[in-house]
Amino acid sequence: MPNFTITTFDWVPELPRGYVRDIRLRWALEEAGIPYDIELTAFNERENAHYLHQPFGQVPWLSHEDKEIFESGACLLYIAEHNDELISTENRSSVIQWLFAALNSVEMASLPWTILKFSEDTFESDSSKAIERFLHSRLKHMNEYLRGKTWLAEQFSVADIAMADVLRLVDRFDGLKQYSYCRKYLEQCVSRAAFKKAYKDQLELYSRI
Incomplete structure (x- = not known):
């Protein structure tokens, strides 16, 4: 069972499709061969619970075991630390x-x-x-x-x-x-x-x- 979960919006207007930043996390996990799930959060009516995960009302955020990380750069670094192909001691x-x-x-x-x-x-x-x-x-x-x-x-x-x-x-x-x-x-x-x-x-x- 996947233990990485990416949370992203349940809908976005047509213009940003293909550019929503969860694609960075998807890409990294695909490169690493790490299975993951996608969970959705409301785009139009962002409830208080959303801001508990992401203080600015944005996406994505990453869940893994008992941890949650927001900001795509922080998520990428976290994923890389679980895979030697995306970062290594040497580089x-x-x-x-x-x-x-x-x-x-x-x-x-x-x-x-x-x-x-x-x-x-x-x-x-x-x-x-x-x-x-x-x-x-x-x-x-x-x-x-x-x-x-x-x-x-x-x-x-x-x-x-x-x-x-x-x-x-x-x-x-x-x-x-x-x-x-x-x-x-x-x-x-x-x-x-x-x-x-x-x-x-x-x-x-x-x-x-």
Whole structure:
């Protein structure tokens, strides 16, 4: 019986389907070959119980034995510590720094930009232009780092899961078109069987509801 459980929303609008962050946990568990269950929590009417598990009313959260963890990065690190393929003694420090970089350096720049893209902003205001410049400054450095590299930390790890998922959303709006190494890196990440399974399962969940 699976003893890992991912809790995610019972429904989301069409726009974010395939990008809800439980996909990061699904992907990691698929890579690790660890069985897991999916439990659902209400999207439209979030009850007090939801906030006991996730103080900000978001998803996902991960349950394992007597533990619960929220925030996708923390969940990824927890999963990795139960599988040598996703983090090892030799590359642990590198994986951790790149996991944090994906969420704190790249996603911090990409998320405001993608929100503006979702809202069909024209990027004519000074503030919108500043957000776009900030993102491109981060992508420029990522692109240079990825030159000649396959993975962020020598072998595929949870850092790549986090970074690829961040870059996927940028790529959805053609934000990577001038960053060839970022695009190549993303393509090899999402070509993995574990990602394809996680992505398919998330889409199927919301297509049934």
